[in-house]
Amino acid sequence: MIINLPEQTVERLSQYRRILLNYQYLDHAYIFSHNLARVLKTKSGTVRRDLMLIGVSGDVHKGYDINLILRKISEAIDGDTPENICFIGIGNLGRSVANHFAAGNGNLxxxxxxxxxxxxxxxxxxxEYDLTMLSEVIKQQNILICALAVPRDYAREITLLLVNSGIMGILNFTATQLQVPKHVFVEDYDMVAKLEKVSYFMKMTKNHLQAYD
Amino acid sequence: MIINLPEQTVERLSQYRRILLNYQYLDHAYIFSHNLARVLKTKSGTVRRDLMLIGVSGDVHKGYDINLILRKISEAIDGDTPENICFIGIGNLGRSVANHFAAGNGNLxxxxxxxxxxxxxxxxxxxEYDLTMLSEVIKQQNILICALAVPRDYAREITLLLVNSGIMGILNFTATQLQVPKHVFVEDYDMVAKLEKVSYFMKMTKNHLQAYD
Structure with missing residues (x-):
């Protein structure tokens, strides 16, 4: 059922879906690849290639059928049944994410x-549970995926507990390299690197503006 | 002083630095590009190209001089003076980041x-301040960069306030497309897309394991 897709494509498909779900309210039935590309700051060729990979082709004059894209994305990246996930130490940040899924978007x-x-x-x-309930709740609720945001010093110990409780996918905010068995997929988020990137491009603009002052 | 680098390179340079700062404790003076590549799940050719862009070349037998890399990364992406940043609505997630910078790493x-x-x-x-102090504190402390994690409904209003207070770089966790003037650099983090990606690759592994059961 699920086809083999590159990491970046999977991520972008999820982003297309989110954009299109909002776009639907505007009562559009079709969209052009360059419109999607602009919102995501990518190239329209990338969008077209991604959509081709999940079997969607567009009309030169009308663009892509939005409902068809949404259905095909769901077929490509969602499973047949909803997937339970949990948050560990995620604060405010997770609230809008929880709401998004609770509203029936996606399959998590x-x-x-x-x-x-x-x-x-x-x-x-x-x-909400105390951290001592971690293993018990994960097993009971058949949770396979978690977002992890505990301090570095606890990351190793908690990861071991997670893996032993059956977790197979981790979105890792701990800024440490997690040691996991091969069957566990880890996606790291490096906030330090992102902040240093923002700082770099902010300075580039600042220098540029000053040069023309 | 600051050279023009691609977005991905800037991000990776920051990541190399963080890895090397830990690596230093092991008393190594040199490192090979494939070692750095493995930790970051990238190709050694990418590492070599990134380092070449900031003027670092390695020795075929010994690898790269770690202190030289660290100095060159700092010259390439840090400014001459530390940059003040602030967190808005960022919870636990920001704590280890704040500690990292407070320990003298990087220039933020x-x-x-x-x-x-x-x-x-x-x-x-x-x-820590109340949100009503936002504009005042940003101006007083000459803050140009912030990480923003407020609910979607407030994102637009607060972004306007930030820009008017002088913010020029935003790490955006709000899951909305921020409307900012051209001189403001925005880096988006899409947690929904990352979770859906983790879910997808987790399912791929699960199917694979089941097929061999």
Whole structure:
């Protein structure tokens, strides 16, 4: 059912879907690849190639059928049944994500949030648990995916616990290289690198503006 | 002083630096490009090209001089003076990042954190302010960069306030397309797309494992 796609394509398909779900409200039935490309700051050739990979081709004059794209993306990247995921130590950041999925978009559902080092509730609509419940809840709810944002010093220990509890996919915000068995997929987010990138391009613009002052 | 580099190179240079700062503790003076490549799941040719762009070449037998790489990365992506940044609505996630910079790594300093919809202190070593202080603190502290993680509904209004207060670089976690003037650099983080990507590759592995059961 699921076809073999490159990492970047999978990510972009998910982004196309999110853009198109908003675009639908505007009552458009078709969209051109260059419109999608502009929003995502990519090339229209990239968009066309991605869509070709999931079996969607467009009309030269009308563009791409939005409903067809949405259906094909779902077939390509969603499984047949919703996938349960959990948040560990993710704060505010996760709230809009949880809402997005709760509204029926995509095929993931945030079914548990584990609080780290804070006693205040963050997620209004997601059951919150103490970190000591981690293994139990993951097994009970058949959770295979988590987003992990605990301090570095705890990352190793908690990862071991996660893997032993059956987790097979981790979105890793801990800024450490997680040691996991081969069957576990880890996607790292490096906030330091992103901030240094923002800083670099901000300075480039600043220098440029000053040169013309 | 600052040379013109591609976006991906800037990001990777920051990542090389972080890896090498840890690697230094092991008392190594040299490293091979394929070692750096492996940690970052990239190709050694990419590493060599990135380093060439900032004027570092390696020795075929010994590899690259780590101290030289670190100095050249700093010359390439850091400014002459530290850059003040602030966090807006960033929870736990930002804590290790703030610590990283506070320890003297890189050239950014987290000088303010603004709390959104929570009254509990998160950052032990960063002054925390109410959101109403946003404009005042940004101007006073000469902050040009921020990481933004407020709910979607507030993103537009707060972005306008940020730009008017002098912000020129935004790391955007709000899952909305921010409307900013041309001189403002925005780096988006799409957590939904990353989670869907983790889910996709997790399922690929699961199917693969089941096929051999």
């Amino acid at each position: 559902r945030v079914v548990a949030a584990f609080l780290f080092d804070q006693h205040q509730s963050i997620f209004p609509d997601v059951p | 300093r987290v000088v303010a954190a603004f709390l959104f919809d929570q009254h509990q202190s998160i950052f032990p070593d960063v002054p």
